[in-house]
Amino acid sequence: MRLSERTAVVTGAASGIGRATARRFAEDGASVLVADRDGEGAEAVAALLREDGFAARAAAVDVADEASVAAMVEAAIAWTGRIDTVAANAGIMVEGSILSVSVANWQRAMDVNSTGAFLTARHALPHLVKSAGTLVFTASTVALAGMKGIAAYAASKGAVAALARQLAADFAEHGVRVNAVAPGAVRTPLSESQFRARAKDDAEFEALLGQVIARYPLKRWCTPEEIAEVILFLATSRSAWITGQILPVDGGLLELR
Template sequence: MELAEKACVVTGAAQGMGLAIATDLAEQGARVILADLNADGAQAAAAQLRRDGHNAHGLAVDVMAADSVTDLFAAAEDAIGPIDILVNNAGLSMDTSVRKMTQAVWDRTIGVNLTGVALCSQAAAQSMIPRRSGRIVNIASRAWLGWWGQLPYAASKGGVVSATRSLAIELARYEITVNCIAPGLIDTPLLRAEPPEVMERLMQAQPTGTIGTAQDVAWATRYFVAPATRSVTGQVLYVCGGKSLYARPAV
């Protein structure tokens, strides 16, 4: 229970990796805000955590909108106090070849995946800086290294990695750490929605031949937010089954 009474915000927490992260933090004693564009889903997930004996609340947020992010953090502080931990997990993938990419796809991918990280980190930092304490964890993707058909997604997640490094430099003097997790293939509703032929190609390129779990990402998050890792900042931790090292060519 090393996170007892820590106040946490996890975005994109209605399902998948975000829900696994929020659940793991709650099980470590943290007070958790599950924030999501799907407000009903976030509230339902939080209600289940409360039934399990945890301190959790579901709140709506559109991470692309500054006013919505401001409202989220105001409501979060009213509910659980000044924020100690932020996990920027909200994200989406709209894979398309460069020839078929539309500006709408580009704008929404960058808006959710990168602008959302910037706005939420700014709001959290404003609360953390006066207290000279805090942890920010950004969920990027192994895809930031590049992959076919993922120009918008890879660019957005590459921006998350760069934003992590810049935030880590700027906030280090306030004893706030900022780190990044880069998952690969993770068993989530988003991945399960992929067509069978896409999954076959992805699995052929996977060095371990296996898919990670959302709990794998939750454990990595717990490492970065633990009190013992106060000297770890600006780092990228891959949870990708080796795909960051190389990807086997599809046969």
């Protein structure tokens, strides 16, 4: 059930959900390729894992660039000779309604979130077929239900959810399982920076954070580590009979409103 003697690739792994996932995979026994556009940040995470006795290497990757993604995958193969699981987590937030978001920012959301997921899957799947491995995307609750003011982000994450279902259908015959997590409000450096940018002081910052979790039945933010546990579940044989699912991890938001 564990990832011992397996190789895992995690994108967007320099911070937040990706960082927590890289550590959780390593704790479960995997050799982890820590990949991020922030190459220095990826190396810092990998170094911390190695200090703790885990097998980890770093790779700088721009998931929106096919050559960069191909190089990341080849780096994993050159290191261990195999890829058993991929957490395609890299993504960005783009805010704005469809009337206010610029075409450039719309395209940026699609390039990183949607095309990035596509390219990661495209280059990893031939190796996952060989290992009968697993692929886990990070989607979002907004892929399943609308939320005001994030048209580009919602559309890009909706594409990720659809891609997960499609690839599950296409690769089930090869023993490859493909799923996605759909997180709700997760407190990460990225989410905090967005609220800091809107707030004029600490009090307003905390008030904005409170407004978000007021909508959640569990009345608190999720942690990156809690999402990482679900990604680990979907990545291993703990979930051997699950494929093609978009699993909300949302504190009850979608079902209990």
